[in-house]
Amino acid sequence: MLSYLQCLRALCFFSLAVVFPVLGEVVDLKNGKVTLQDSHIWRELPASIELANIDSATLLLPLQTGYEHLPIAPSLGGESGSYITKLLLKPSADGRYFVVINANFIDIGLSAYVSGSQSRPQLEVFSQLADDATPHLLHFQSFAIQVNESETVELWLVIKAKQFPTPVSISFYDPATFYEYQIYNNGLSIAAITTMTLLALLAILVYLSTKKRVALTCAGYLGLHGIGWAAASGLLDDLFNIPTNSTYWGMMLFPFAIACAGQFVSDLFDCPSNHKKLFRFLRVFSVISVVLGVTMWFLPFTTGFLISHLLAMVWMILTLSIGVTMLKIRDYRAKYFLTGNLLYSASLGYYISAHSHYFGELPYSESAVVVALSVDCICILLCLAEWFKLQQIEFNRNYYLSRTDAMTKLGNRFALSECIEQLNGFYVVVYVDLDGLKTVNDRNGHQEGDKLIVETARLMQRSFSHRGSVFRSGGDEFVSILHAQSAPELEELTKSCRSHMDALSYELSQAWRRAGVSFGIATSVECDSAKDCIFLADKRMYQYKSINKKLA
Template identity: 40%
Template sequence: MVLLFCSHAVAGDFFRLAGKSTLEINEIGVWHKVDSQEPLSDFSSIEKWLTHAQPIEGTLVGHSGGYVTRLALKNNSAHTQTWFVNPTLTFVDIGLAFWQRDDGSVERLDEFSQLNDDRTPPLMHSQAIRLITQKQEQGYLWLYVDAKHYANPLSIKIYNAPAFYQNQLIVNVITIAAITVMLTLALIAVIIFFRTKNSITIACAGYIGFHGIGWALAAGLLDDIFSINSVNLSYGGILIFPFAIAFASQFTKLLFNCQQESFILARYLNTLAFACIVIGLLLPWINYSIAFAISHIIALVWITSSVAIGTKMLRSKFPRAKYYLFGNLSYGTALLIYVLLHAKIITISAYPELIVLFALAIDCICILLSLAEWLYSQQKNYNRSIYLARIDPLTNTGNRHLMNEKFAELKNNFIIVFIDFDGIKSINDQLGHEKGDLFLIEGASLMKRKIHDKGDVFRTGGDEFVWLFDVHKKNDLAALVRKTSILIAECEHELRQQGWYSAGISYGVATSLEGNNQSECLSLADKRMYKHKRSKKALLNPHEDQGITSHI
């Protein structure tokens, strides 16, 4: 199978495709500028302009308007062959193709613009024209394109059918997969917002979502899905890009708590976000080539800023910075490759857009991971705050707030024991408050060990504690009340063994059978505790406080 061709500008020079599945035609010297104010629409007008026009010797990158070319092709095979001609156009408003045979007959091929490509094979980031040639057939392929901006060198690739479908599969699968990943991650961030109400999640959703939508527009995916013939949606990717960076800057500010950690950095990110929003609102009203350049400048500014911020935050021991930095380094490296490809400094056969798109998908995954790390740290801080708000810091027992919560959860029978340590005032007065605190710590620890998994211990005041037992069976109440008296006696005995010779425990017990609610039972246990304390004092020597011995 052999395909021979030559361009109008270099007639007589033939390029062979023999034993190869793909041929790439460089843009230099192939395209001719069309200076008509009106777009061309038929073969005769295209032929007329090509007759008088001179070929463009430089690259079309950065230019706009209409261009035409004529390629001399020959199917040097004994069989009918199907070829796919692929101009590497990111944006195209008009794309016309004609096949002119040697006998002078002209066949109009499928249109391949973003506005009208219903019959052409869908290919992300560029267009394709199906050309069927008979055996030994030769002729001229005429192409006319018109676009507001040429982002890439306008080379032409010619594939045989197997090579094209393989290329189409790779390009479309990578593109759709990357865009799907980004939009799915953005949706996850939105769902997280409705559950947490944290503004950082909306910033993350905007950051990832606008990138995903932007590439769905630029790649031509939304044009293929919605087939809107009046609007070229592919330009929208560049136009909405500043909004993605506005969200990205706010996400970064919130991710690293810049309001508290770095006022200057927070002000910079706020300024960048505001500038991007203003630019985003203005871009649709200016020349598209200028808009394209502005968006790329914003991209370079953002990549530089994000990598610098990520590096700084990683040095500041922010764990989430590792994901943030890795993602932006991947994206920044891909953008650098993209620029070098456009500048012809390096050459890669794959579409440069795919490299950037793949790296951006990795970046978005890393951004969501950094959000997850932030949410995890917030959850830890929240749990710690909840813990500190419900735990007595000295004795590490529950405080009154936690006791009230436990009371609210009670559904069965219960026992409340109100406890007051005797002798704490004398310990404080004679041994000092540090010894008094140590006594409370050891007393609380001893009580927790004694009741273990049978109930809970709460500190409700200076030396006042409450035991709470949730009893499932009503018949178990009496036995457990007797058990509490034994446990308190054991606590008192062990405290004295530890050196607190004059320490004692006054207590009162009440059960759920003795009150209408927990408050009544707690009040009854409190009264019984004071009654127990008075009865003990009546038996004590009036000079009991003088006999305190130091705790050893």
């Protein structure tokens, strides 16, 4: 069936060459690359011609007036429909040359070429939907022609698309130059798309482990961009042989990617709590993006193309403004965010310049955009990492504050409870109650009493921090838990604790009259559990206090 259609199309183009024998653009094929710019080289085919079911009758009948009478398009940039051109190629050597049509979207692409030594035209099909036999070139379509140095080649091209976003130039490569270009073009694009996809999967894994929405919106941001560019470049069709022209999908998925991006920015900078106006704006912007994304699938592609580009312009201005604003208020999550978007904006400027008449064709413009976007996605994931880092810092800070006594900087009752749960082996518990605090408060004020508490904490830290931990378990109560390696060492440690506590009590009494400490000591060998040890030390402390009161 395929060969039958090819014969019909070859006959069609051969008929074109005979019926309309007019001169076309002359191209001198040289070693390397030669590009024919899109300037009055294409002629518009009548809308009545249905290229999807082309044969000699259906094509030739509307063209009775001749090729030279078809309207000339100054440029295909921004146009849509079906166009034809005739080129005269003058080779500089025998062999193969590769023809590249520099257009993103090609629904139908047909070519036929003839030379003096050929008895019939050679047909090539290079559309997105029939590119199995052509060299795979992401973002563009290509095919090969066989030429002889001594013969001029007459090449006819027909292309059809819903939208030609940029001028459609035609490039001719010798094999070595083409393969080098193919490696760089495809390699950069595949690496960039793979990077975006893997980063999106990583963000999903982060979401599954943390359940934080910021990771999910980040995954949507990265993943939809990756899928969109895989579709727009033609990679998705190459991998899965999709029956429709999937290159349009990149543009159609873009609003959904922007919606996820808007929510990611809102989550990244904690807008619901810290920037309420921006939060409301981004929420409305995301909803509008989703509505436009759904609506675009039911509109003409040219309208959807315009909507996506307007969204892109608004989003780039918005992200740059947000990035600069966040840096001004020292939110350093914005450093990666702004860097990625600046790079992506620069690549878009390069892309636009590459397809303008002022700068001419610039190399790898499509690849530059997709690579810049992949770097932007890396920066976005770094933003996510920075968000989690700040969350961890905040958690650690709250954790510290919740387990630290604000006055003495010792561990509080919560920290003591955690320590008790983890106790094992040989240890000593010293339970301390501060004496004379009420007297100091009554005579010198609570500020002086606070100084007494702080000094007691300092002296206990000095005495015991090298062997364990000190906690403030209540207003004037302290607990030290000290560790030993063996029973004999435990006995020595107990004696040392008594000596230290007597010295501490004496030192306090020198600074504050009638101040001192009552203490009780218990060891792990005396008790079945840590809680029992605490209870025994507390009991002995009260016994010590009672004896001191009687002596006083």
